[in-house]
Amino acid sequence: MATARVGYALEPKKVQSFIQPSLIDYAKQHGIDLVQIEPTTPLSQQGPFQCIIHKLHTQNWKKQLHEFSNKHPNTVIIDPPELVSRLHNRLTMLESVTHLNLSIENENFNVETPKQVAVKEPKSFDFGSIEELGLKFPVIAKPLEANSTVDSHTLFLVFDFDGVKSLNNPMVLQEFVNHGGVVFKIYVAGQHSICVKRKSLGDISEEKLETVKGSVPFSQVSNLSVQNGEEGGSVVDEAELPPQSLIVELARALRERLGLNLFNVDVIRDGKNPRRYLVIDINYFPGFAKLPSFESFFTNFLLDVVQQTKTN
């Protein structure tokens, strides 16, 4: 069996967590040679590649990739950097979710995004009321830039104007939706998708809202004793997954809209309306290694890509 060379360009931390010996072995047994790309060595000296997967965003890397792709148009680049970059801003990230037309099978479900607005300078926030922005407290403040840094993952629950003013850096203020403490993560690799459940922020009661002030970074949310305590595990265990047809359709529709193959989508289910789902986050090339049978999940995707290059 001829082997296909698939190059990967990833941060060392990601190589460690993702390119596990079990993945290398499984891929090899199925005819795929996973080859590490050294970003500081010219790409042209490291080929040939049937396919390149990557999660690096430096200008130098993007330039190399562009030049390589022009010279070797048959190498499939998973995925185009200019499309990946839409996920690096929390406003453009969710644009693809608007006006998703679901099929008849799923027509009883609504898939939306929470209301949100960008606030460039929270410190000089001068709106008369949060309602003017089409929002109401509590909101969740997320750094506008989703650029893989620790800061970009530091979120805040915000309960009032003082809370908004306490924030630094451009933020997105997003409606907080009670959802029963469970987030669904739909992982997509080309035509393959899988949904897993994870613990999320607990619901915030009306009584709580009367007593909590300001803003609270996420790491401290459980200190508020919002319903996020020890029972978290069983809440997750007991939650019902979204219907499989909805998962598959959402994965397919977003893959087409985004023009991307490797991503995951964080989805919550409105606690007041079980037919209303909200997409809250989309991540490029997430932690696939956390999935059950991730070796076969990912290798099957690579096999599809390699197969397509042969038939073209």
Ligand SMILES: O=P(O)(O)O[C@@H]1[C@@H](OP(=O)(O)O)[C@H](OP(=O)(O)O)[C@H](O)[C@H](OP(=O)(O)O)[C@H]1OP(=O)(O)O
């Ligand atoms: O490292 P992991 O396995 O936790 O994966 C992270 C993802 O976790 P998830 O698979 O959704 O549970 C994580 O997803 P969340 O934003 O936490 O929902 C991100 O995709 C993160 O990448 P980045 O820091 O945004 O570039 C991912 O980090 P990298 O693996 O890309 O560093």
Ligand SMILES: Nc1ncnc2c1ncn2[C@@H]1O[C@H](COP(=O)(O)OP(=O)(O)O)[C@@H](O)[C@H]1O
């Ligand atoms: N609009 C929202 N309503 C309720 N909970 C939310 C909302 N947005 C985010 N969360 C909670 O915050 C967590 C992190 O938010 P997310 O947007 O996924 O940021 P990150 O990119 O850092 O993962 C989610 O997994 C969920 O628990």
Ligand SMILES: [Mg+2]
């Ligand atoms: Mg997330």
Ligand SMILES: [Mg+2]
């Ligand atoms: Mg994210």
